[in-house]
Amino acid sequence: MSSEFQPHRRAALRWTAAAAAGVVAPVWAQASDWPSKQAIKLIVPFPAGGPADVMGRLVAQVLGTALKTTVVVENKAGAGGNLGTDQIAKAAPDGYTLGLSAISSLAIAPTLQPKLPYNVERDLLPISLVGVARGALVAHPSAPFTDLKGLIAYAKAHPGKLAYGSSGVGTSNHLQGEYLAMRAGIELLHIPYKGTAPLAQDLLAGAIPMAFESSLVTAGPNVQTGKLKAIAITAHGRAPLLPQVPTLEEQGITPFDMPTWFGLVGPAGLPKAMVTQLEKVLAEGLKTPTMQERFAAIGADTRPGTSAAFARYIREETQRYATIIQQAKVTLD
Known part of the structure:
Protein backbone atom coordinates (compact mmCIF):
# COMPACT_ATOMS: atom_id res chain seq x y z
CA MET A 1 0.00 0.00 0.00
CA SER A 2 1.41 3.40 -0.94
CA SER A 3 2.32 6.02 1.66
CA GLU A 4 -0.09 8.42 -0.04
CA PHE A 5 -2.99 6.09 0.68
CA GLN A 6 -2.41 5.75 4.42
CA PRO A 7 -3.42 9.32 5.44
CA HIS A 8 -6.62 9.04 3.40
CA ARG A 9 -7.46 5.74 5.06
CA ARG A 10 -6.97 7.17 8.55
CA ALA A 11 -8.93 10.30 7.71
CA ALA A 12 -11.74 8.18 6.32
CA LEU A 13 -12.57 7.05 9.84
CA ARG A 14 -13.95 10.55 10.43
CA TRP A 15 -16.95 9.75 8.20
CA THR A 16 -18.02 6.89 10.44
CA ALA A 17 -17.19 8.71 13.65
CA ALA A 18 -19.14 11.79 12.65
CA ALA A 19 -22.18 9.75 11.68
CA ALA A 20 -22.09 7.81 14.95
CA ALA A 21 -21.86 10.98 16.98
CA GLY A 22 -24.75 12.56 15.11
CA VAL A 23 -22.65 15.52 14.04
CA VAL A 24 -24.71 17.96 12.03
CA ALA A 25 -24.18 21.28 10.33
CA PRO A 26 -25.06 24.65 11.83
CA VAL A 27 -28.74 25.47 12.28
CA TRP A 28 -28.75 27.82 9.31
CA ALA A 29 -28.01 24.87 7.03
CA GLN A 30 -30.91 22.86 8.39
CA ALA A 31 -33.71 25.23 7.48
CA SER A 32 -36.99 23.38 7.50
CA ASP A 33 -37.99 25.00 4.22
CA TRP A 34 -35.31 23.13 2.24
CA PRO A 35 -35.44 22.83 -0.71
CA SER A 36 -38.05 25.52 -1.35
CA LYS A 37 -35.71 28.53 -1.43
CA GLN A 38 -34.14 27.89 -4.81
CA ALA A 39 -33.37 25.24 -7.39
CA ILE A 40 -30.92 22.49 -6.49
CA LYS A 41 -27.78 22.42 -8.63
CA LEU A 42 -26.52 18.93 -9.46
CA ILE A 43 -22.95 19.02 -10.71
CA VAL A 44 -21.92 16.25 -13.11
CA PRO A 45 -18.12 16.39 -13.53
CA PHE A 46 -18.15 14.96 -17.05
CA PRO A 47 -19.43 16.17 -20.45
CA ALA A 48 -22.94 15.57 -21.69
CA GLY A 49 -23.67 12.26 -23.35
CA GLY A 50 -21.67 9.88 -21.15
CA PRO A 51 -22.80 7.54 -18.36
CA ALA A 52 -22.28 10.13 -15.62
CA ASP A 53 -24.46 12.59 -17.51
CA VAL A 54 -27.18 9.98 -18.15
CA MET A 55 -27.26 8.91 -14.51
CA GLY A 56 -27.06 12.51 -13.32
CA ARG A 57 -30.14 13.48 -15.30
CA LEU A 58 -32.04 10.44 -14.03
CA VAL A 59 -31.08 11.33 -10.46
CA ALA A 60 -32.18 14.92 -11.08
CA GLN A 61 -35.55 13.61 -12.23
CA VAL A 62 -35.91 11.45 -9.11
CA LEU A 63 -34.93 14.27 -6.76
CA GLY A 64 -37.05 16.89 -8.50
CA THR A 65 -40.17 14.72 -8.42
CA ALA A 66 -39.81 13.60 -4.81
CA LEU A 67 -38.73 16.96 -3.39
CA LYS A 68 -41.14 18.96 -5.57
CA THR A 69 -38.42 21.30 -6.75
CA THR A 70 -36.30 22.10 -9.77
CA VAL A 71 -32.98 20.29 -10.11
CA VAL A 72 -30.59 21.81 -12.63
CA VAL A 73 -27.81 19.61 -14.02
CA GLU A 74 -24.52 21.40 -14.67
CA ASN A 75 -21.78 19.57 -16.56
CA LYS A 76 -18.39 20.66 -15.20
CA ALA A 77 -15.92 18.50 -17.09
CA GLY A 78 -12.17 18.42 -16.71
CA ALA A 79 -9.25 16.60 -15.07
CA GLY A 80 -10.95 13.21 -15.24
CA GLY A 81 -13.88 14.44 -13.14
CA ASN A 82 -11.78 16.15 -10.49
CA LEU A 83 -12.61 19.71 -11.56
CA GLY A 84 -16.33 19.32 -11.01
CA THR A 85 -15.85 17.22 -7.87
CA ASP A 86 -13.72 20.03 -6.42
CA GLN A 87 -16.60 22.46 -7.01
CA ILE A 88 -18.91 20.13 -5.10
CA ALA A 89 -16.43 19.96 -2.22
CA LYS A 90 -16.13 23.75 -2.02
CA ALA A 91 -19.89 24.46 -2.13
CA ALA A 92 -21.88 25.64 0.88
CA PRO A 93 -23.37 22.71 2.85
CA ASP A 94 -26.92 23.98 2.46
CA GLY A 95 -28.32 21.24 0.22
CA TYR A 96 -28.53 23.42 -2.87
CA THR A 97 -25.36 22.05 -4.47
CA LEU A 98 -24.96 18.30 -4.84
CA GLY A 99 -22.98 16.20 -7.28
CA LEU A 100 -23.01 12.94 -9.17
CA SER A 101 -19.35 11.97 -8.93
CA ALA A 102 -17.55 8.80 -9.97
CA ILE A 103 -14.96 6.22 -9.07
CA SER A 104 -12.23 8.24 -10.80
CA SER A 105 -12.54 11.25 -8.49
CA LEU A 106 -13.56 9.44 -5.31
CA ALA A 107 -11.45 6.27 -5.26
CA ILE A 108 -8.70 6.51 -7.89
CA ALA A 109 -7.54 10.13 -7.70
CA PRO A 110 -6.54 10.05 -3.98
CA THR A 111 -3.76 7.58 -4.81
CA LEU A 112 -2.91 8.61 -8.35
CA GLN A 113 -2.97 12.37 -7.70
CA PRO A 114 -1.68 13.19 -4.20
CA LYS A 115 -1.96 16.94 -4.87
CA LEU A 116 -5.73 16.96 -5.38
CA PRO A 117 -7.39 20.32 -4.60
CA TYR A 118 -9.85 18.46 -2.34
CA ASN A 119 -9.64 15.68 0.23
CA VAL A 120 -12.34 13.06 -0.33
CA GLU A 121 -12.76 12.20 3.37
CA ARG A 122 -12.49 15.74 4.73
CA ASP A 123 -14.29 17.82 2.09
CA LEU A 124 -17.04 15.56 0.73
CA LEU A 125 -19.97 13.72 2.25
CA PRO A 126 -21.05 10.49 0.52
CA ILE A 127 -24.86 10.37 0.32
CA SER A 128 -25.60 7.22 -1.68
CA LEU A 129 -24.17 4.97 -4.32
CA VAL A 130 -26.33 5.40 -7.42
CA GLY A 131 -25.28 2.97 -10.14
CA VAL A 132 -22.63 0.51 -11.27
CA ALA A 133 -21.91 0.09 -14.98
CA ARG A 134 -20.21 -2.68 -16.90
CA GLY A 135 -17.86 -1.33 -19.52
CA THR A 234 -14.43 -5.41 -18.45
CA ALA A 235 -16.24 -6.64 -15.32
CA HIS A 236 -17.46 -9.87 -13.76
CA GLY A 237 -20.27 -11.45 -15.75
CA ARG A 238 -21.53 -10.79 -19.24
CA ALA A 239 -23.64 -7.72 -19.90
CA PRO A 240 -27.34 -8.44 -20.56
CA LEU A 241 -27.22 -5.71 -23.21
CA LEU A 242 -24.47 -7.58 -25.10
CA PRO A 243 -24.85 -11.20 -23.99
CA GLN A 244 -22.75 -12.53 -26.87
CA VAL A 245 -19.63 -10.65 -25.74
CA PRO A 246 -17.29 -12.59 -23.41
CA THR A 247 -15.60 -11.01 -20.44
CA LEU A 248 -11.86 -10.47 -20.17
CA GLU A 249 -11.87 -13.14 -17.48
CA GLU A 250 -13.46 -15.65 -19.86
CA GLN A 251 -10.64 -14.92 -22.29
CA GLY A 252 -7.91 -15.67 -19.76
CA ILE A 253 -7.22 -12.39 -17.94
CA THR A 254 -8.12 -13.21 -14.34
CA PRO A 255 -9.04 -11.57 -12.13
CA PHE A 256 -10.43 -8.61 -14.06
CA ASP A 257 -13.42 -6.92 -12.43
CA MET A 258 -13.31 -3.18 -13.07
CA PRO A 259 -16.83 -1.73 -13.37
CA THR A 260 -17.41 2.02 -13.23
CA TRP A 261 -19.58 3.35 -10.43
CA PHE A 262 -21.25 6.67 -9.68
CA GLY A 263 -22.68 8.14 -6.51
CA LEU A 264 -24.40 11.18 -5.06
CA VAL A 265 -22.17 13.34 -2.89
CA GLY A 266 -22.36 16.73 -1.25
CA PRO A 267 -20.00 19.08 0.55
CA ALA A 268 -18.96 18.06 4.05
CA GLY A 269 -21.28 19.43 6.71
CA LEU A 270 -24.64 18.59 5.13
CA PRO A 271 -27.21 18.17 7.92
CA LYS A 272 -27.85 14.59 8.92
CA ALA A 273 -31.61 14.95 8.43
CA MET A 274 -31.06 16.17 4.89
CA VAL A 275 -28.79 13.25 4.08
CA THR A 276 -31.32 10.80 5.49
CA GLN A 277 -34.04 12.35 3.34
CA LEU A 278 -31.90 12.09 0.22
CA GLU A 279 -31.09 8.45 0.99
CA LYS A 280 -34.79 7.66 1.20
CA VAL A 281 -35.65 9.56 -1.99
CA LEU A 282 -33.00 7.72 -4.00
CA ALA A 283 -33.83 4.31 -2.53
CA GLU A 284 -37.48 4.70 -3.50
CA GLY A 285 -36.96 6.52 -6.80
CA LEU A 286 -34.27 4.27 -8.26
CA LYS A 287 -36.05 1.01 -7.53
CA THR A 288 -38.95 1.72 -9.89
CA PRO A 289 -39.14 -0.46 -13.04
CA THR A 290 -38.79 2.63 -15.22
CA MET A 291 -35.54 3.71 -13.61
CA GLN A 292 -34.13 0.20 -13.61
CA GLU A 293 -34.90 -0.06 -17.32
CA ARG A 294 -33.24 3.30 -18.00
CA PHE A 295 -30.09 2.18 -16.19
CA ALA A 296 -30.12 -1.23 -17.90
CA ALA A 297 -30.18 0.55 -21.28
CA ILE A 298 -26.62 1.76 -20.61
CA GLY A 299 -25.43 -1.52 -19.12
CA ALA A 300 -25.81 -0.38 -15.53
CA ASP A 301 -27.58 -1.47 -12.36
CA THR A 302 -29.12 0.83 -9.77
CA ARG A 303 -27.41 0.50 -6.37
CA PRO A 304 -28.89 3.01 -3.90
CA GLY A 305 -27.99 2.61 -0.24
CA THR A 306 -27.06 4.50 2.90
CA SER A 307 -24.48 7.20 3.40
CA ALA A 308 -22.50 4.96 5.74
CA ALA A 309 -22.50 2.08 3.24
CA PHE A 310 -21.32 4.38 0.43
CA ALA A 311 -18.53 5.80 2.60
CA ARG A 312 -17.38 2.27 3.38
CA TYR A 313 -17.54 1.30 -0.31
CA ILE A 314 -15.39 4.31 -1.27
CA ARG A 315 -12.76 3.31 1.29
CA GLU A 316 -12.70 -0.28 0.04
CA GLU A 317 -12.45 0.79 -3.60
CA THR A 318 -9.71 3.32 -2.79
CA GLN A 319 -7.66 0.54 -1.25
CA ARG A 320 -8.36 -1.84 -4.15
CA TYR A 321 -7.36 0.68 -6.79
CA ALA A 322 -4.29 1.76 -4.83
CA THR A 323 -3.10 -1.83 -5.19
CA ILE A 324 -3.92 -1.91 -8.92
CA ILE A 325 -2.12 1.40 -9.49
CA GLN A 326 0.98 0.07 -7.73
CA GLN A 327 0.91 -3.27 -9.53
CA ALA A 328 0.49 -1.68 -12.96
CA LYS A 329 2.97 1.10 -12.11
CA VAL A 330 0.50 3.75 -13.31
CA THR A 331 1.66 7.36 -13.08
CA LEU A 332 0.49 10.63 -14.60
CA ASP A 333 3.90 11.41 -16.07
Whole structure:
Protein backbone atom coordinates (compact mmCIF):
# COMPACT_ATOMS: atom_id res chain seq x y z
CA MET A 1 0.00 0.00 0.00
CA SER A 2 1.41 3.40 -0.94
CA SER A 3 2.32 6.02 1.66
CA GLU A 4 -0.09 8.42 -0.04
CA PHE A 5 -2.99 6.09 0.68
CA GLN A 6 -2.41 5.75 4.42
CA PRO A 7 -3.42 9.32 5.44
CA HIS A 8 -6.62 9.04 3.40
CA ARG A 9 -7.46 5.74 5.06
CA ARG A 10 -6.97 7.17 8.55
CA ALA A 11 -8.93 10.30 7.71
CA ALA A 12 -11.74 8.18 6.32
CA LEU A 13 -12.57 7.05 9.84
CA ARG A 14 -13.95 10.55 10.43
CA TRP A 15 -16.95 9.75 8.20
CA THR A 16 -18.02 6.89 10.44
CA ALA A 17 -17.19 8.71 13.65
CA ALA A 18 -19.14 11.79 12.65
CA ALA A 19 -22.18 9.75 11.68
CA ALA A 20 -22.09 7.81 14.95
CA ALA A 21 -21.86 10.98 16.98
CA GLY A 22 -24.75 12.56 15.11
CA VAL A 23 -22.65 15.52 14.04
CA VAL A 24 -24.71 17.96 12.03
CA ALA A 25 -24.18 21.28 10.33
CA PRO A 26 -25.06 24.65 11.83
CA VAL A 27 -28.74 25.47 12.28
CA TRP A 28 -28.75 27.82 9.31
CA ALA A 29 -28.01 24.87 7.03
CA GLN A 30 -30.91 22.86 8.39
CA ALA A 31 -33.71 25.23 7.48
CA SER A 32 -36.99 23.38 7.50
CA ASP A 33 -37.99 25.00 4.22
CA TRP A 34 -35.31 23.13 2.24
CA PRO A 35 -35.44 22.83 -0.71
CA SER A 36 -38.05 25.52 -1.35
CA LYS A 37 -35.71 28.53 -1.43
CA GLN A 38 -34.14 27.89 -4.81
CA ALA A 39 -33.37 25.24 -7.39
CA ILE A 40 -30.92 22.49 -6.49
CA LYS A 41 -27.78 22.42 -8.63
CA LEU A 42 -26.52 18.93 -9.46
CA ILE A 43 -22.95 19.02 -10.71
CA VAL A 44 -21.92 16.25 -13.11
CA PRO A 45 -18.12 16.39 -13.53
CA PHE A 46 -18.15 14.96 -17.05
CA PRO A 47 -19.43 16.17 -20.45
CA ALA A 48 -22.94 15.57 -21.69
CA GLY A 49 -23.67 12.26 -23.35
CA GLY A 50 -21.67 9.88 -21.15
CA PRO A 51 -22.80 7.54 -18.36
CA ALA A 52 -22.28 10.13 -15.62
CA ASP A 53 -24.46 12.59 -17.51
CA VAL A 54 -27.18 9.98 -18.15
CA MET A 55 -27.26 8.91 -14.51
CA GLY A 56 -27.06 12.51 -13.32
CA ARG A 57 -30.14 13.48 -15.30
CA LEU A 58 -32.04 10.44 -14.03
CA VAL A 59 -31.08 11.33 -10.46
CA ALA A 60 -32.18 14.92 -11.08
CA GLN A 61 -35.55 13.61 -12.23
CA VAL A 62 -35.91 11.45 -9.11
CA LEU A 63 -34.93 14.27 -6.76
CA GLY A 64 -37.05 16.89 -8.50
CA THR A 65 -40.17 14.72 -8.42
CA ALA A 66 -39.81 13.60 -4.81
CA LEU A 67 -38.73 16.96 -3.39
CA LYS A 68 -41.14 18.96 -5.57
CA THR A 69 -38.42 21.30 -6.75
CA THR A 70 -36.30 22.10 -9.77
CA VAL A 71 -32.98 20.29 -10.11
CA VAL A 72 -30.59 21.81 -12.63
CA VAL A 73 -27.81 19.61 -14.02
CA GLU A 74 -24.52 21.40 -14.67
CA ASN A 75 -21.78 19.57 -16.56
CA LYS A 76 -18.39 20.66 -15.20
CA ALA A 77 -15.92 18.50 -17.09
CA GLY A 78 -12.17 18.42 -16.71
CA ALA A 79 -9.25 16.60 -15.07
CA GLY A 80 -10.95 13.21 -15.24
CA GLY A 81 -13.88 14.44 -13.14
CA ASN A 82 -11.78 16.15 -10.49
CA LEU A 83 -12.61 19.71 -11.56
CA GLY A 84 -16.33 19.32 -11.01
CA THR A 85 -15.85 17.22 -7.87
CA ASP A 86 -13.72 20.03 -6.42
CA GLN A 87 -16.60 22.46 -7.01
CA ILE A 88 -18.91 20.13 -5.10
CA ALA A 89 -16.43 19.96 -2.22
CA LYS A 90 -16.13 23.75 -2.02
CA ALA A 91 -19.89 24.46 -2.13
CA ALA A 92 -21.88 25.64 0.88
CA PRO A 93 -23.37 22.71 2.85
CA ASP A 94 -26.92 23.98 2.46
CA GLY A 95 -28.32 21.24 0.22
CA TYR A 96 -28.53 23.42 -2.87
CA THR A 97 -25.36 22.05 -4.47
CA LEU A 98 -24.96 18.30 -4.84
CA GLY A 99 -22.98 16.20 -7.28
CA LEU A 100 -23.01 12.94 -9.17
CA SER A 101 -19.35 11.97 -8.93
CA ALA A 102 -17.55 8.80 -9.97
CA ILE A 103 -14.96 6.22 -9.07
CA SER A 104 -12.23 8.24 -10.80
CA SER A 105 -12.54 11.25 -8.49
CA LEU A 106 -13.56 9.44 -5.31
CA ALA A 107 -11.45 6.27 -5.26
CA ILE A 108 -8.70 6.51 -7.89
CA ALA A 109 -7.54 10.13 -7.70
CA PRO A 110 -6.54 10.05 -3.98
CA THR A 111 -3.76 7.58 -4.81
CA LEU A 112 -2.91 8.61 -8.35
CA GLN A 113 -2.97 12.37 -7.70
CA PRO A 114 -1.68 13.19 -4.20
CA LYS A 115 -1.96 16.94 -4.87
CA LEU A 116 -5.73 16.96 -5.38
CA PRO A 117 -7.39 20.32 -4.60
CA TYR A 118 -9.85 18.46 -2.34
CA ASN A 119 -9.64 15.68 0.23
CA VAL A 120 -12.34 13.06 -0.33
CA GLU A 121 -12.76 12.20 3.37
CA ARG A 122 -12.49 15.74 4.73
CA ASP A 123 -14.29 17.82 2.09
CA LEU A 124 -17.04 15.56 0.73
CA LEU A 125 -19.97 13.72 2.25
CA PRO A 126 -21.05 10.49 0.52
CA ILE A 127 -24.86 10.37 0.32
CA SER A 128 -25.60 7.22 -1.68
CA LEU A 129 -24.17 4.97 -4.32
CA VAL A 130 -26.33 5.40 -7.42
CA GLY A 131 -25.28 2.97 -10.14
CA VAL A 132 -22.63 0.51 -11.27
CA ALA A 133 -21.91 0.09 -14.98
CA ARG A 134 -20.21 -2.68 -16.90
CA GLY A 135 -17.86 -1.33 -19.52
CA ALA A 136 -16.43 -2.82 -22.67
CA LEU A 137 -13.27 -2.97 -24.72
CA VAL A 138 -14.42 -2.11 -28.24
CA ALA A 139 -12.64 -1.62 -31.54
CA HIS A 140 -13.23 0.07 -34.87
CA PRO A 141 -14.17 -2.40 -37.64
CA SER A 142 -10.83 -1.71 -39.34
CA ALA A 143 -8.81 -2.88 -36.34
CA PRO A 144 -6.69 -5.95 -37.29
CA PHE A 145 -8.15 -8.21 -34.61
CA THR A 146 -11.55 -9.49 -33.51
CA ASP A 147 -10.85 -10.94 -30.09
CA LEU A 148 -8.49 -10.56 -27.15
CA LYS A 149 -6.07 -13.20 -28.43
CA GLY A 150 -5.67 -11.32 -31.69
CA LEU A 151 -5.33 -7.99 -29.90
CA ILE A 152 -2.53 -9.31 -27.69
CA ALA A 153 -0.71 -10.85 -30.65
CA TYR A 154 -0.93 -7.59 -32.60
CA ALA A 155 0.25 -5.54 -29.60
CA LYS A 156 3.25 -7.83 -29.08
CA ALA A 157 4.17 -7.51 -32.75
CA HIS A 158 3.86 -3.69 -32.56
CA PRO A 159 5.00 -2.72 -29.04
CA GLY A 160 3.83 0.72 -27.95
CA LYS A 161 2.03 1.34 -31.25
CA LEU A 162 -1.47 0.05 -30.51
CA ALA A 163 -3.46 2.99 -29.13
CA TYR A 164 -6.52 2.91 -26.93
CA GLY A 165 -8.78 5.75 -25.89
CA SER A 166 -10.26 6.47 -22.47
CA SER A 167 -12.57 9.14 -21.07
CA GLY A 168 -9.66 10.85 -19.31
CA VAL A 169 -6.41 10.50 -17.40
CA GLY A 170 -6.98 8.71 -14.11
CA THR A 171 -10.44 7.42 -15.02
CA SER A 172 -11.49 3.84 -14.47
CA ASN A 173 -11.21 2.97 -18.16
CA HIS A 174 -7.71 4.47 -18.29
CA LEU A 175 -6.73 2.06 -15.52
CA GLN A 176 -8.48 -0.81 -17.31
CA GLY A 177 -6.11 -0.29 -20.22
CA GLU A 178 -3.04 -0.09 -18.00
CA TYR A 179 -4.08 -3.14 -16.00
CA LEU A 180 -4.76 -5.21 -19.13
CA ALA A 181 -1.37 -4.23 -20.53
CA MET A 182 0.34 -5.36 -17.34
CA ARG A 183 -1.56 -8.66 -17.10
CA ALA A 184 -1.11 -9.51 -20.79
CA GLY A 185 2.52 -8.41 -20.97
CA ILE A 186 1.96 -5.85 -23.71
CA GLU A 187 2.64 -2.14 -24.20
CA LEU A 188 -0.27 0.08 -25.25
CA LEU A 189 -0.45 3.79 -26.11
CA HIS A 190 -3.00 5.70 -24.01
CA ILE A 191 -5.02 8.48 -25.68
CA PRO A 192 -7.11 10.37 -23.07
CA TYR A 193 -10.29 12.28 -23.96
CA LYS A 194 -12.45 14.69 -22.00
CA GLY A 195 -15.34 12.31 -21.52
CA THR A 196 -17.10 9.41 -23.22
CA ALA A 197 -18.84 11.41 -25.98
CA PRO A 198 -15.71 12.79 -27.71
CA LEU A 199 -14.00 9.41 -27.22
CA ALA A 200 -16.86 7.64 -28.99
CA GLN A 201 -16.82 10.15 -31.87
CA ASP A 202 -13.15 9.55 -32.63
CA LEU A 203 -13.51 5.78 -32.28
CA LEU A 204 -16.42 5.70 -34.73
CA ALA A 205 -14.42 7.84 -37.15
CA GLY A 206 -11.48 5.44 -36.97
CA ALA A 207 -9.14 8.06 -35.48
CA ILE A 208 -8.22 5.51 -32.81
CA PRO A 209 -8.37 1.72 -33.25
CA MET A 210 -9.93 0.81 -29.91
CA ALA A 211 -11.19 2.13 -26.61
CA PHE A 212 -12.12 1.08 -23.14
CA GLU A 213 -15.60 2.49 -22.58
CA SER A 214 -16.80 2.92 -19.01
CA SER A 215 -20.38 1.93 -19.81
CA LEU A 216 -22.51 0.78 -22.73
CA VAL A 217 -24.09 4.21 -23.33
CA THR A 218 -22.54 4.46 -26.79
CA ALA A 219 -20.74 1.11 -27.05
CA GLY A 220 -23.92 -0.95 -26.76
CA PRO A 221 -25.87 0.56 -29.69
CA ASN A 222 -22.75 0.86 -31.86
CA VAL A 223 -21.83 -2.79 -31.37
CA GLN A 224 -25.42 -3.87 -32.03
CA THR A 225 -25.49 -1.96 -35.32
CA GLY A 226 -22.06 -3.17 -36.45
CA LYS A 227 -20.37 0.22 -36.22
CA LEU A 228 -17.94 -1.18 -33.63
CA LYS A 229 -16.80 -4.65 -32.71
CA ALA A 230 -16.75 -5.73 -29.08
CA ILE A 231 -13.64 -7.45 -27.80
CA ALA A 232 -14.61 -7.98 -24.15
CA ILE A 233 -16.66 -6.89 -21.14
CA THR A 234 -14.43 -5.41 -18.45
CA ALA A 235 -16.24 -6.64 -15.32
CA HIS A 236 -17.46 -9.87 -13.76
CA GLY A 237 -20.27 -11.45 -15.75
CA ARG A 238 -21.53 -10.79 -19.24
CA ALA A 239 -23.64 -7.72 -19.90
CA PRO A 240 -27.34 -8.44 -20.56
CA LEU A 241 -27.22 -5.71 -23.21
CA LEU A 242 -24.47 -7.58 -25.10
CA PRO A 243 -24.85 -11.20 -23.99
CA GLN A 244 -22.75 -12.53 -26.87
CA VAL A 245 -19.63 -10.65 -25.74
CA PRO A 246 -17.29 -12.59 -23.41
CA THR A 247 -15.60 -11.01 -20.44
CA LEU A 248 -11.86 -10.47 -20.17
CA GLU A 249 -11.87 -13.14 -17.48
CA GLU A 250 -13.46 -15.65 -19.86
CA GLN A 251 -10.64 -14.92 -22.29
CA GLY A 252 -7.91 -15.67 -19.76
CA ILE A 253 -7.22 -12.39 -17.94
CA THR A 254 -8.12 -13.21 -14.34
CA PRO A 255 -9.04 -11.57 -12.13
CA PHE A 256 -10.43 -8.61 -14.06
CA ASP A 257 -13.42 -6.92 -12.43
CA MET A 258 -13.31 -3.18 -13.07
CA PRO A 259 -16.83 -1.73 -13.37
CA THR A 260 -17.41 2.02 -13.23
CA TRP A 261 -19.58 3.35 -10.43
CA PHE A 262 -21.25 6.67 -9.68
CA GLY A 263 -22.68 8.14 -6.51
CA LEU A 264 -24.40 11.18 -5.06
CA VAL A 265 -22.17 13.34 -2.89
CA GLY A 266 -22.36 16.73 -1.25
CA PRO A 267 -20.00 19.08 0.55
CA ALA A 268 -18.96 18.06 4.05
CA GLY A 269 -21.28 19.43 6.71
CA LEU A 270 -24.64 18.59 5.13
CA PRO A 271 -27.21 18.17 7.92
CA LYS A 272 -27.85 14.59 8.92
CA ALA A 273 -31.61 14.95 8.43
CA MET A 274 -31.06 16.17 4.89
CA VAL A 275 -28.79 13.25 4.08
CA THR A 276 -31.32 10.80 5.49
CA GLN A 277 -34.04 12.35 3.34
CA LEU A 278 -31.90 12.09 0.22
CA GLU A 279 -31.09 8.45 0.99
CA LYS A 280 -34.79 7.66 1.20
CA VAL A 281 -35.65 9.56 -1.99
CA LEU A 282 -33.00 7.72 -4.00
CA ALA A 283 -33.83 4.31 -2.53
CA GLU A 284 -37.48 4.70 -3.50
CA GLY A 285 -36.96 6.52 -6.80
CA LEU A 286 -34.27 4.27 -8.26
CA LYS A 287 -36.05 1.01 -7.53
CA THR A 288 -38.95 1.72 -9.89
CA PRO A 289 -39.14 -0.46 -13.04
CA THR A 290 -38.79 2.63 -15.22
CA MET A 291 -35.54 3.71 -13.61
CA GLN A 292 -34.13 0.20 -13.61
CA GLU A 293 -34.90 -0.06 -17.32
CA ARG A 294 -33.24 3.30 -18.00
CA PHE A 295 -30.09 2.18 -16.19
CA ALA A 296 -30.12 -1.23 -17.90
CA ALA A 297 -30.18 0.55 -21.28
CA ILE A 298 -26.62 1.76 -20.61
CA GLY A 299 -25.43 -1.52 -19.12
CA ALA A 300 -25.81 -0.38 -15.53
CA ASP A 301 -27.58 -1.47 -12.36
CA THR A 302 -29.12 0.83 -9.77
CA ARG A 303 -27.41 0.50 -6.37
CA PRO A 304 -28.89 3.01 -3.90
CA GLY A 305 -27.99 2.61 -0.24
CA THR A 306 -27.06 4.50 2.90
CA SER A 307 -24.48 7.20 3.40
CA ALA A 308 -22.50 4.96 5.74
CA ALA A 309 -22.50 2.08 3.24
CA PHE A 310 -21.32 4.38 0.43
CA ALA A 311 -18.53 5.80 2.60
CA ARG A 312 -17.38 2.27 3.38
CA TYR A 313 -17.54 1.30 -0.31
CA ILE A 314 -15.39 4.31 -1.27
CA ARG A 315 -12.76 3.31 1.29
CA GLU A 316 -12.70 -0.28 0.04
CA GLU A 317 -12.45 0.79 -3.60
CA THR A 318 -9.71 3.32 -2.79
CA GLN A 319 -7.66 0.54 -1.25
CA ARG A 320 -8.36 -1.84 -4.15
CA TYR A 321 -7.36 0.68 -6.79
CA ALA A 322 -4.29 1.76 -4.83
CA THR A 323 -3.10 -1.83 -5.19
CA ILE A 324 -3.92 -1.91 -8.92
CA ILE A 325 -2.12 1.40 -9.49
CA GLN A 326 0.98 0.07 -7.73
CA GLN A 327 0.91 -3.27 -9.53
CA ALA A 328 0.49 -1.68 -12.96
CA LYS A 329 2.97 1.10 -12.11
CA VAL A 330 0.50 3.75 -13.31
CA THR A 331 1.66 7.36 -13.08
CA LEU A 332 0.49 10.63 -14.60
CA ASP A 333 3.90 11.41 -16.07
